[in-house]
Amino acid sequence: MDPRPTLLVVAHGSRDPRHAATVSALCARVRTLRPGLRVEVGHLDFNAPRVPRVLERLAAEGVGDVVALPLLLTRAFHAKSDIPAVLREAAARLPRLTVRQAEVLGPSPLLTGALERRLAEAGLRPGDRRSTGVVLASAGSSDPEAIAVIAEIAREWRHTAGWCAVRPAFASASLPRTADAVRALRAEGVHRVAVAPYVIAPGFLPDRIVAGAREARADVLAPVLGDAPELARLLLRRYDQSVLAGAHGELSALTA
Secondary structure, three states: OOOOOEEEEEEOOOOOHHHHHHHHHHHHHHHHHOOOOOEEEEEOOOOOOEHHHHHHHHHHOOOOEEEEEEOOOOOOHHHHHHHHHHHHHHHHHOOOOEEEEOOOOOOOHHHHHHHHHHHHHOOOOHHHHHHEEEEEEEOOOOOHHHHHHHHHHHHHHHHHHOOOEEEEEEOOOOOOOHHHHHHHHHHOOOOEEEEEEOOOOOOHHHHHHHHHHHHOOOOEEOOOOOOOHHHHHHHHHHHHHHHHHHHHHHHHHHHO
């Protein structure tokens, strides 16, 4: 049995088949980066297998240690409530299985690196930065902490990358919407406006971002983050951090 904990990537799930395909592609890239590491995928909703079924299968196979990594960019409702509840319920039924929840993916310089990769793929060149305003378009949340994090990412990205401006926008729950953010930058005289979706996989809310960008005639529309190499590296970083934290916890318990 592999002594390393199994990595369980916890995806939200979607009725849109592009979502599951994107998650699968991202996990395949993670496996390529860390050969031999067991990487499983479980969904909260819409798609199979669901998280509890994956944990039951792992326990039946004799796996003893799992790192459950939320495929989320901000620490909002799913990370604070849904996922912990699902993991606690499964742990209560599977006492021989240790399950640790890793931190969400964002914020991280690797994510802004992935955003820049996608913008470059959409046609932006390094020399375009000073004349380009970017709309950082996320799915949105009713959680004030998550909204504040997106706003801080926008401020920091503008400062470190040299964009003319970076403005947050949201596909749901919060304002402004993508189209309004594009129009606001235009009204301020920004020469070129690019929309960078701060989402991992296609689906209903990402499609809203696309529609808003097109409605307001953004000059550049980047693809979703998808299986960007930076994102795969970030998953492994969060996994390693969780494993290290677990090892320190076990050492403290032994020496207490």
